[in-house]
Amino acid sequence: MIRFVFALILVVVALPARAGVEIKQVTSPGGITAWLVEDHSIPFTALELRFRGGAVLDPEGKKGVASLMAALLEEGAGDMDARGFARAAEALATSFSYGASDDTISVSARFLSENRDAAVDLLRQSLVQPRFDDDAIERVRAQMLSNLRSDLKDPRAIAGRAFDARIFASHPYGQPVDGTVESVAALSRADLQQAHRTLLVRNRVFVGAAGDITAEELGVLLDQLLGDLPTGQATLPGPADLAFDGGVHVVDFPTPQSVVLFGQPGLGLDDPDFFPAFVLNHILGGGGFESRLMSEVREKRGLTYGIYTYLGDKDYADLWQGSVSSANDRVAEAVEVIRQQWAEAAENGVTAEELQDAITYLTGAYPLRFDGNGPIAKIIVGMQLQGFDREYVNTRNARIEAVTQADVARVARRLMDPALLTFVVVGQPQGLAAN
């Protein structure tokens, strides 16, 4: 058991050094590891599980099976049907939520200290012995189909699907996590059981826990909760080829405001240039009211309510993405301004003042995230998925502080490519020719 605490370097505006979380690594008697931040001030525990391998492992033609499987975990388990399971959770005042993304199956739970064992046993049944009753499958499938039909008429969903289909093409990322009306309609109970066996495997699980539980108690809990899961070796996909072409691609949809997604290739967390790129993104479009794009597109021109960019670090693709929405008769100007800003930053980098402001913000805001059991459990499970060690909480701010103006300029030149910056526009934009 090793102690790690924040060691903030004190600069002029540094935070007080008493910020601290201590991340413990816990290994259960059965060999399952977890990270824990112990805090006994409130008598409950937040628990986050992530199983690597989500919708990317959906078999050909069965897109949406991971998502429907995850949604069914709470719809009957052990000797309880869906309502029996829900009543049991209510009586314990515990809550569980289950979800699928491209890269993971996620399970979030919180339970009171006073009935922890019963709550964990209930959660265990949903993970180990889900029933996949026929009536539950049909009921939840109908909900999913309803959402899928709504997505077909929602400009934001249309944009997301069009962007992914264009950029990721034949990679599993190219298809929506929730599948299509056709694929979901065709899923069978056997498909769901197979997805459960493939995805909920103990050798691919990451665990973050925070709150009123000791390392010893967590160790016992891990074996109870996850010890009965099988191991699995489903082959994970390889890296995606990214089809950015620098074009503007319009999807005609009758709605007053165009929804725009844009992007270009990004870089991975393991790239030595990641931190300069992270700071650069913050200055360009990551930083709330202060970013260049927010200033140029919203504050100066009133073209949108919000514009954001982010470095998307998916398991098998690294993207630099952004989004904006503007009225159909103004969106062409928004796209033009984004392109100008992209070219400007690529050529000239950022100013010394912008860099200093970004570093101050990013390092100052970091410890403020660790402000509750719920957020802490999420952060520490995310760190494991991203491949960080526990030491990261100590070194992260120093790595950001080490970024120089020359680093940012070099990374901007290396990475930002206006010729690859690709736009997907859903709406009826004026003056934006599809190309």
Add this chain to the structure above:
Amino acid sequence: MLRYLAPVVSLLLIALPLRAGAQVSSFALDNGMEVVVIEDHRAPVVVHMVWYRAGSADEPPGASGVAHFLEHLLFKGTENMAPGELSATVARNGGSDNAFTSYDYTAYYQRIAADRLPLMMKMEADRMVNLRLSETDVATERDVIIEERNQRVENDPSSLFREQKNAALFLNHRYGVPVIGWRHEMVALDQSKARAFYDRYYAPNNAILIVAGDVRPQEVRALAQQYYGPLPANPDLPARIRPQEPPQTAERRLVFRDARVAQPYVSRSYLAPERDSGAQETAAALTILAEILGGGTTSVMAEKLQFDSQTAVYTGAFYGGGALDKTSFDLVVVPAPGVSLQQAEDAMDAVLADFVKTGVDEAQLARIKMQVKAAEIYDRDNVERLANRYGRALTQGLTIADVQDWPQVLQAVTADDVMAAARAVLDRRQSVTGWLMSEEATQ
């Protein structure tokens, strides 16, 4: 070493009966500004908020959206700060800031390292009285709120439907006008309208300061006196009296059609009483009624419409008791494929009629109360949510005691109370039933 004090203090609080929550204290400044301090010493963070008892329902007729527009303009500079300087300063100190507007309140907040509290107070106090705007900034920001309306409302048929339904529910009250404003009035908003709202409502005697996180009440008191204390009260602050609803005696119905609707649904809103200070019992019963009728998998509507029959793919019941004036009790049924909106509505009404006859399942009521009790523990994990709860309550006519009593009032609700509330509120004459459907749908 402060953080090691917290567990001891908290354990003491847990040993108390239901009232025990986070440590909350309050006081008032001489100029009438109320101050609430919520302590949570687990992380060196503070949330600093100023809430004004002024929201869209306090707007003058014809200027809908001005409360929200003014909220945007408060980031556009003062006699001492350039446009954007406040947010930039917050960010330069590692914090984040924002603001929000609703029917009964407008609130501004920063989330930042606890030792930056004095700077936050200095800037927030400044913009309470020293707003200075340029015509250019006002015009550009009006474009921004139009785009906000485009994003939130015009691009979303459900939002357009809700606007129409609310307008039909409230015959006389401003709750029938959208917070963001009607588009035709938003485009006519200008500096003079915003300024008039500011001059009327932005003053310490109409404001509540909430500081939550790693702070001590003595320290907050000293800082509040230093920064907010010198601000003059507005002697002409109007009494908060809005046009009230007349007796509602005729059921209203509407059909909203939009080609962008993929999933039709039926929703009904009943006019309902709100939480009143010192008299929260009816609101508590309605809160539990909403859970019983449509709070999830084990609710009565789910049982009858999603399990016993496959009439609906989704059902829900909602009651938000937080409002200065009358509020609504809402039901929604999303029909399964092949079920018409008329059939869905009829099935919903059959469930309600049956419920009024059969009454409350005591086991379900007990489970709900267990969750109410647990919520007091879970809620303490998020001090910002607690701060928001107090801010809403104090701008909606409630007191700190009302907030702290609320869990107990909920625990005291009996099955008879729930049924009495149900019989009173489920009155079609005081309701709007709306159908959201696609243009090409054949119902």
